[in-house]
Structure formats: structure tokens, C-alpha cells
Amino acid sequence: MTSSPRPNIVLIFMDDMGYGDLGCTGSPLISTPHIDRLAAEGLQLTQMYSTSPTCTPSRASLLTGRYAQRVGLPRVIFPEDREGLSTWERTIADVLGEVGYRCGIYGKWHLGARPEHNPTRHGFDEYYGLPYSNDMDPLHLHVGADRIEGPVDQSSLTRRYTDEAMDFISRHADEPFFVYLPHTMPHIPLHVEESFRGTSRAGTYGDTIECLDHHVGRLVRHVEELGLSENTLFLLTSDNGPWFEGRTGGRRGRKIDTYEGGIRMPFIARWTGRIAPGTVSESVQSFLDIFPTLASLAGAPVPQDRPIDGADMTELLLGGTPTERGPLYFFSHWHLNAVRDGRWKLHVDRFPTKDLRELPQLFDVETDVEESYNLADLYPDVLEHMLGLVETFGGEIEAGRAEAEARALA
Incomplete structure (x- = not known):
């Protein structure tokens, strides 16, 4: 397999998973050996922040490196709403695509439901997933701009998103790729494959996390079997704090709150041979920083015609001295x-x-x-x-x- 000097990127984004819902962040009831392995083989940030305690603005900041208020998406979008991500905005997929990356999204979008808001209008070559949260109607599974399933079999979504992501990686193993995997779960209503029911000590919520962990393991193994491990950066986090269930790790507040429980997120980065194994950092970082960091690693220019609120954290990832973060x-x-x-x-x-x-x-x-x-x-x-x-x-x-x-x- 031809090696590229630029990393492939896999960004795994859970929905409403709490800081304390992983083994590596202290869960006593939920087993997550595959995610724990990523943490053990890479970097954990203990002070990574979402900019918002709710879905849409969190994702807007993640993908643009800008506060969601600058993007005009400060609240959760519903199916009937006219608002959505403007084509004037530049996403991670837009800037990576300009330097030769193939970009695919497999999972929940939630940045607008109209045709002009579709991920394929925002830099992604492929889209397979839901346009918004799984408690909204009408709920249809999309491939590109086409609806292919409704009602949706939500119990199989985690597996199907992972299958599609693995297939995309196989097809683009010889060129740089960006996989954005924003899972639907554990947002309520909870759905889990039957084989995972009762596997945890934390009810259906815990079973759902263990199912997610299993499929993270499948995805990581797939990359390793293709011989791409040393040239693939894995990032894993969650959009905001837990809602009705889930553990904040003792932090005050939950989803919807801007106390720590609603906005401080688990964050793991693994890049074999580049990120030192077993690293834990207390450096204060934000989802805003992911956009300029990935652009820097890919050699892609960051837009100069608008405020970019994030800071490049490449030095932090690779073991250097992190740049002091502003407010x-x-x-x-x-x-x-x-x-x-x-x-x-x-x-x-x-x-x-x-x-x-x-x-x-x-x-x-x-x-x-x-x-x-x-x-x-x-x-x-x-x-x-x-x-x-x-x-x-x-x-x-x-x-x-x-x-x-x-x-x-x-």
C-alpha cells in the first residue's frame, strides 16, 4: 500500500455521550475495550470543550472552526426549519477536498434538511445517514440526496454506518481520505442490536455504548488490516453532554447546560508512530481547534476572509509544547x-x-x-x-x- 505523507483522518463523533461513559474515563458499569485501546495507544485530552451543549451548534463549530453564532446556527434545527449551513461557509471537507482528500460522512448531519444543506453540497463526496436527530419526524435514511428508507431500522444504524465507512476506506485506500462518522446513538430514543441487549451493567444506555465500542473496534481493525494504521489519525469524541441517562464523571450539569457536564467532552486521538502512546494532557482545547488542526496536517489553506475561532493543536497532538489557548x-x-x-x-x-x-x-x-x-x-x-x-x-x-x-x- 502506497504511503502518503498526509494522514488519513477518521473522526468518530458520538451523540449525547457523557464524559464518564467510557472505561478510560472512569465508567464502572460500561465496558469499552476498543475505545480504551485507542486511548492507551494515543492521547487523551481531559479538557476538551464543545462550544455548545446541544446538537446543531456543536456540529457547526466542529466542521467550520467558527462559533455557531457566526454561522447563524445557534440552536437545534428541526425538520421544518428553513435554516441550514450556508454554502458560503467552508467545512473541513471543503478544505480537505481542495487538496485531494476524498471525504465521506456516515451518520447524523443536523445542519439543515433542505436540498441546499445536504452534506454533498458542503465538500463531502458521499453521504449515508440521517438528516437530523432520531427523535424527529419524518425520519428517513439518506444516500446523498435520496431517501432510501423510512421508517428507519434504528437498531442497525451503528453497524450500517460502520459498514459504509469501512467500504469507503477500502475504495480509497490509495489516496488520502477523511471519514466523518457522527453516530446517531446514544441520543434517545435508544436503539441497539439485539445481540448487545443486556451486555452492560448500565441498562439499555450502557448496552448502546458497548455496541458503539464494538463497531469502533471493527473500524480500527479494518484500517489496520489494510496496512493504513501508521498513516491514519483517529479522533473520537461526543457532541455534548448526556441527556437523560449517562455519566458526566461528577461534573455539574448535563446536555443543555453550559456547566462542565454539558460541554466538557471525552477526546481521544491515535496516530500510530506519531502520537506517543498513553499520553494524557490537561491542555484546554475546543472543537473549534479541530478544523485548523486537520487543515494544517493535510497542508490545506485555512480561509482568510472570515474569523476562524480555532487554534492549530498539531504541536499538542505530536508531543510538542501546546500553544496557550485564548478564552x-x-x-x-x-x-x-x-x-x-x-x-x-x-x-x-x-x-x-x-x-x-x-x-x-x-x-x-x-x-x-x-x-x-x-x-x-x-x-x-x-x-x-x-x-x-x-x-x-x-x-x-x-x-x-x-x-x-x-x-x-x-
Whole structure:
């Protein structure tokens, strides 16, 4: 097999899986040996953040390297909505495709359901999956722009996504490829193959995670059997925190919250021979950083005509000294709920809840990851600095709101 100096990339993206739902992140009830193996053979980041605690904006940031508010997709999109990812935006697939990568998506899209929003209009050569979450109607399985199945047999989706991804890799083993595998599960309603029912000690939710783990193992073995292991970067994470079930690893809040349980995600990277095995880093990173990082690794130019909010973390992945990260901002819809800068995290809103008691809340999340103790009264200088960040960045986003909303409706 011909080796390429640029890595193949496989990005596995779970839906609503909690930080503590893997063996390697401390789950006492769910067995994930294949994902644990990826972690043991690569890098774990313990402070990787989603920009949002819900589906659509999380994915918009992941694929564009931009805050979802800049993209005009600050909330969850429903099937009847007109909004979607504008063709003006540049996705990871767009920039990788321009330098010769073949790009396929197998799973949940959730960045618009109209024809102009289809993944094949945004850099992907192939698309097999659902246009939005599995609790929305009407639910159809798509291949490209075509509906091929409805109602959908959701119990087989994890296997079928993996089968399609494996087939794509086989067909493009001699050229650089990007596989985006955004699984439908464990978003509710939970569906799992019959052979995995009762296999975990964590109910159907745990069975679903163990099924996902099994198919991650199949995919990794397939790449290894093709002789591509040393030239393939695997990335694995989840879009946001767990919803009704799942474990946050002791962190406050869940999906929909911008407390740590809703936005701090497990993150694993394995690149055999390039990423040192067994590495654990506490460097603060964001989904925003994945876009510029993959562009850098592929030798693809990053767009210069718009703000790119992510930072290249190649040095961190490959064992160098990570670049110091600037502030990270966490939104719910258009509401700037929280900001993290260094060890400090400030909450100024809890949208969508109307309960604003005890705000602002200032936490030292390096010593208080549960966000239990408000230090705002003890560190007035830090509070003033953080409030200044909120005012400045919140104003920048608000100033671009009308243009972003118009793009998403175009």
C-alpha cells in the first residue's frame, strides 16, 4: 500500500455521550475495550470543550472552526426549519477536498434538511445517514440526496454506518481520505442490536455504548488490516453532554447546560508512530481547534476572509509544547452563558432557564471541576477581567448577528 505523507483522518463523533461513559474515563458499569485501546495507544485530552451543549451548534463549530453564532446556527434545527449551513461557509471537507482528500460522512448531519444543506453540497463526496436527530419526524435514511428508507431500522444504524465507512476506506485506500462518522446513538430514543441487549451493567444506555465500542473496534481493525494504521489519525469524541441517562464523571450539569457536564467532552486521538502512546494532557482545547488542526496536517489553506475561532493543536497532538489557548465562550442560542480563561470560568446566564440567582458565578475549574463554590466575591479583579471578556466578545457576536442569520436562511 502506497504511503502518503498526509494522514488519513477518521473522526468518530458520538451523540449525547457523557464524559464518564467510557472505561478510560472512569465508567464502572460500561465496558469499552476498543475505545480504551485507542486511548492507551494515543492521547487523551481531559479538557476538551464543545462550544455548545446541544446538537446543531456543536456540529457547526466542529466542521467550520467558527462559533455557531457566526454561522447563524445557534440552536437545534428541526425538520421544518428553513435554516441550514450556508454554502458560503467552508467545512473541513471543503478544505480537505481542495487538496485531494476524498471525504465521506456516515451518520447524523443536523445542519439543515433542505436540498441546499445536504452534506454533498458542503465538500463531502458521499453521504449515508440521517438528516437530523432520531427523535424527529419524518425520519428517513439518506444516500446523498435520496431517501432510501423510512421508517428507519434504528437498531442497525451503528453497524450500517460502520459498514459504509469501512467500504469507503477500502475504495480509497490509495489516496488520502477523511471519514466523518457522527453516530446517531446514544441520543434517545435508544436503539441497539439485539445481540448487545443486556451486555452492560448500565441498562439499555450502557448496552448502546458497548455496541458503539464494538463497531469502533471493527473500524480500527479494518484500517489496520489494510496496512493504513501508521498513516491514519483517529479522533473520537461526543457532541455534548448526556441527556437523560449517562455519566458526566461528577461534573455539574448535563446536555443543555453550559456547566462542565454539558460541554466538557471525552477526546481521544491515535496516530500510530506519531502520537506517543498513553499520553494524557490537561491542555484546554475546543472543537473549534479541530478544523485548523486537520487543515494544517493535510497542508490545506485555512480561509482568510472570515474569523476562524480555532487554534492549530498539531504541536499538542505530536508531543510538542501546546500553544496557550485564548478564552473560550459558551453559548445557548444567542445567549453568552459562560466564558473560560485559563483556570477561571465565569457564568453570567443560564439560558434557557430563567433562574438567574447567584449570578455571576466564578469558578476555579482546575480545583473545583464540579463548579460548586462561587469565588466571585473573593476575586474581584478576576471577575472584572472576565466580565470584560463577556462584554467584548458578546458585542462582537451581536454585531454580526443579522448577517449570520441571513446567511443561514439564504
